[in-house]
Amino acid sequence: MSIKYKINTMISVDQFIELLNESTLGERRPIDDRECMEGMVSNSNFVVTAWDDEKMIGIARSITDFSYACYLSDLAVHKHYQKKGVGKKLQIITQEQLGPKCKLMLIAAPAANAYYEHIGFTNNPRCWVLDRDQDISS
Incomplete structure (x- = not known):
């Protein structure tokens, strides 16, 4: 198996959705909302991809x-x-492209917590999420 890694190679929304479905991450992403998925692809400013031939x-x-x-x-x-x-x-390639003081952060799916701990991430309980439909005006 010869996997090639590419930095900021253009991908299509269909390729992204297909990979999300084939990885199980599609269960937690709005894959049926094409406009949102297009925004996710086009507005990311740093993408590393892995390829097996053309896939x-x-x-x-x-x-x-x-x-x-x-x-x-x-x-x-x-x-x-x-x-x-x-x-x-x-993740290694991502981190190699970042400045020496840049922290790599993510929100893990519950089933992936052990994986991230295993590869060296530390858990930080200070993450906060504000859903778009929440009223914060009061």
């Missing part, structure tokens, strides 16, 4: 300033390629 089999999709913070919003690996180091390599 995208992994993605690390981030939003970053490259200096202080990098939010890894999607890390997905096709289920047939999981547990082969693809996800870890995607």
